[in-house]
Amino acid sequence: MVEPKLRLRDLNRRFMLRDRAVDALAGISLDVAPGEFLSIVGPSGCGKTTMLRIVAGLETATSGTVEIMREPGSTRPLNAMVFQQESVFPWKNVRDNAAFGLKARGFGKRERYEMVQPILDKVGLRGFEDALPHQLSGGMKQRVAIARAFANDPEIMLMDEPFAALDEQTKLILQAELLRIWEESRKTVMYVTHSIDEAITLSDRVLVMSARPGRVKEIIDIKSAFPRPRDIAAVKSSPKYGEFFGRIWSLLRDEVMAASLVSA
Numbered sequence: 001m002v003e004p005k006l007r008l009r010d011l012n013r014r015f016m017l018r019d020r021a022v023d024a025l026a027g028i029s030l031d032v033a034p035g036e037f038l039s040i041v042g043p044s045g046c047g048k049t050t051m052l053r054i055v056a057g058l059e060t061a062t063s064g065t066v067e068i069m070r071e072p073g074s075t076r077p078l079n080a081m082v083f084q085q086e087s088v089f090p091w092k093n094v095r096d097n098a099a100f101g102l103k104a105r106g107f108g109k110r111e112r113y114e115m116v117q118p119i120l121d122k123v124g125l126r127g128f129e130d131a132l133p134h135q136l137s138g139g140m141k142q143r144v145a146i147a148r149a150f151a152n153d154p155e156i157m158l159m160d161e162p163f164a165a166l167d168e169q170t171k172l173i174l175q176a177e178l179l180r181i182w183e184e185s186r187k188t189v190m191y192v193t194h195s196i197d198e199a200i201t202l203s204d205r206v207l208v209m210s211a212r213p214g215r216v217k218e219i220i221d222i223k224s225a226f227p228r229p230r231d232i233a234a235v236k237s238s239p240k241y242g243e244f245f246g247r248i249w250s251l252l253r254d255e256v257m258a259a260s261l262v263s264a
């Protein structure tokens with residue numbers, strides 16, 4: 001087995017709400033391979049966002065370890081995060097939003113613009129480079145956030161329900177675009193979603209989490225059934241797709257029920 005890109009060992013996170021302890025994550029151990037697309041599904045409140053934030057260094061674990069195997073001598077950023085809600089700067093135009101991380105890394109203006117243009121083209125933003133976020137639709141703003149993340153060329157990409165706020169059709173288009181861009185770059189991705197469909201069509205493996213405290217319930221291998229590059233329509237019409245869907249839903253259903261009983 002190749003060395004993983006990311007290794008989580010016995011990760012725990014406890015939050016204190018007044019005098020009450022809330023265990024968000026309990027004993028998460030997980031390896032993510034270099035260039036792997038891993039989706040994470042689990043009931044609301046099971047600690048998905050917390051896990052991503054810990055990997056991103058935005059949150060600390062109560063105990064356990066996170067190891068990211070960096071490329072030797074790399075000057076690339078460790079990670080880039082794309083959030084569910086708009087994470088673009090409202091005062092910057094599309095081009096400058098996409099180039100933001102490159103600016104922080106010291107690239108000059110011309111160089112930055114040259115680097116982001118092909119990515120803006122790929123996510124369908126050609127012609128909108130000078131637009132400000134308020135002049136864009138919700139889907140276009142998420143495209144800007146995705147373009148920025150890819151332009152940054154991070155070692156690991158962390159995506160937290162990036163398409164959740166979008167309508168169904170826009171979501172389908174962006175899924176296909178994400179798949180295409182990812183298949184070219186083969187970045188290591190951790191992708192949180194509530195959509196079983198999205199998890200199957202995009203991922204190499206799907207991690208199903210238990211209700212809070214979040215644990216690894218099962219990891220399902222999708223990759224061997226659907227090699228790359230993928231044709232989304234072919235994936236969805238395959239009998240295997242239905243099998244995966246049924247399997248993931250049966251694992252998830254119990255946990256969603258458990259989560260709703262806990263919070264009731």
Ligand SMILES: Nc1ncnc2c1ncn2[C@@H]1O[C@H](COP(=O)(O)OP(=O)(O)OP(=O)(O)O)[C@@H](O)[C@H]1O
Nearest residue numbers: 015016022024043044045046047048049050051212
């Ligand atoms: N900063 C915080 N302070 C206290 N509790 C927190 C904090 N952040 C998260 N939690 C708690 O940790 C648990 C997990 O939250 P988290 O946001 O990681 O869940 P999630 O799986 O991303 O849920 P969703 O699917 O709804 O986005 C929840 O019970 C939440 O209340």
Ligand SMILES: [Mg+2]
Nearest residue numbers: 048049050160
């Ligand atoms: Mg969340």
